[in-house]
Amino acid sequence: MIVVAGSSSGKLARKISQCIGSDVAEIERRRFPDGELYLRIKNDLRGADVILVSTTKGDENVVETMLLLNAVRECEPSTLTAVIPYFGYARQHMRYKEGEPVSSKVWTYLMDHFADAIVSVDIHDEQTLSYSSKPFMNVSITDSIASHYGDKHIHYVVSPDDGGSKRAMEIAGKMHTDHFYIDKRRIDSNSVEMKLPDIDIRGKNLLIVDDIISTGGTIIKAVKLLRERGAAKIYVSAIHGLFIGDSEFRIREIADDLAVTDTVESDSSKISIAEELVNKMKGEAI
Ligand code: R5P
Numbered sequence: 558m559i560v561v562a563g564s565s566s567g568k569l570a571r572k573i574s575q576c577i578g579s580d581v582a583e584i585e586r587r588r589f590p591d592g593e594l595y596l597r598i599k600n601d602l603r604g605a606d607v608i609l610v611s612t613t614k615g616d617e618n619v620v621e622t623m624l625l626l627n628a629v630r631e632c633e634p635s636t637l638t639a640v641i642p643y644f645g646y647a648r649q650h651m652r653y654k655e656g657e658p659v660s661s662k663v664w665t666y667l668m669d670h671f672a673d674a675i676v677s678v679d680i681h682d683e684q685t686l687s688y689s690s691k692p693f694m695n696v697s698i699t700d701s702i703a704s705h706y707g708d709k710h711i712h713y714v715v716s717p718d719d720g721g722s723k724r725a726m727e728i729a730g731k732m733h734t735d736h737f738y739i740d741k742r743r744i745d746s747n748s749v750e751m752k753l754p755d756i757d758i759r760g761k762n763l764l765i766v767d768d769i770i771s772t773g774g775t776i777i778k779a780v781k782l783l784r785e786r787g788a789a790k791i792y793v794s795a796i797h798g799l800f801i802g803d804s805e806f807r808i809r810e811i812a813d814d815l816a817v818t819d820t821v822e823s824d825s826s827k828i829s830i831a832e833e834l835v836n837k838m839k840g841e842a843i
Contacts, residue, residue, distance in 0.1 A: 563611025565618045569819045570610040572831035602632035613645040626671035639672035642820035643797045647681040661685040679768050679796040701833045703731035712761035717779040759787035767795045773804025780811050
């Protein structure tokens with residue numbers, strides 16, 4: 558087995574390779590004078606089981622991932638599994654208005670063409686899985702988060718919206734604590750309205766967990782509301798920290814701590830998904 562790393566996932570790919578006891582392939586990368594990407598895999602992958610680890614955050618990473626998928630396939634491996642830790646464009650998993658593309662379908666078709674199996678991590682909507690004709694597994698990360706906060710005496714795991722309540726419940730279950738979710742309504746892509754449930758959180762330690770932190774609007778509003786209600790410590794976590802603009806800094810200013818996973822690498826990627834991902838992939842024999 559050998560791991561091929563997209564440039565967006567170098568550290569995570571190395572950790573995954575350590576968990577499975579394999580090497581990471583060497584890749585030559587440079588830009589053509591017109592800015593287009595050139596890459597070449599230097600290892601001989603013929604007959605190997607290859608795991609490509611590449612987050613598709615931003616168009617450059619999407620293009621690189623597609624080139625890597627083809628480069629690996631051209632090497633004639635035995636199997637190719639595409640692990641996409643953050644699956645970009647998955648929010649457009651359906652047509653909301655006439656004339657729109659189904660973006661996640663486009664990328665899934667392309668991955669499907671080259672890979673034998675696809676693995677995503679907490680993809681925005683599992684509808685995307687149905688666009689693949691190959692085995693497509695979506696891994697939900699809960700153990701790594703629960704164990705990261707194991708010594709923080711958390712009283713409630715909080716989801717900032719209804720959609721994340723199952724994740725909050727599972728993490729709370731693993732931490733032997735309680736959970737609740739906030740009633741959130743999105744006004745537009747930059748603003749949301751929130752209503753807290755009628756629970757006494759005075760003096761309690763809270764762990765807010767979301768799937769994605771993008772502009773930070775959701776988390777910042779949630780932290781402010783929970784503070785107003787008298788919460789003690791407020792820890793903020795998420796699977797994917799996209800941190801648009803200065804949101805990482807703004808969240809750190811108001812939360813007691815900010816720790817996201819390494820599906821998207823940032824200064825706040827303090828929780829590695831590598832071990833949990835590898836264990837869950839082994840469990841599904843993918
Ligand atoms: C929404 O469905 C997601 O779970 C996140 O709450 C959302 O994507 C966060 O976005 P932002 O950080 O821009 O509020």
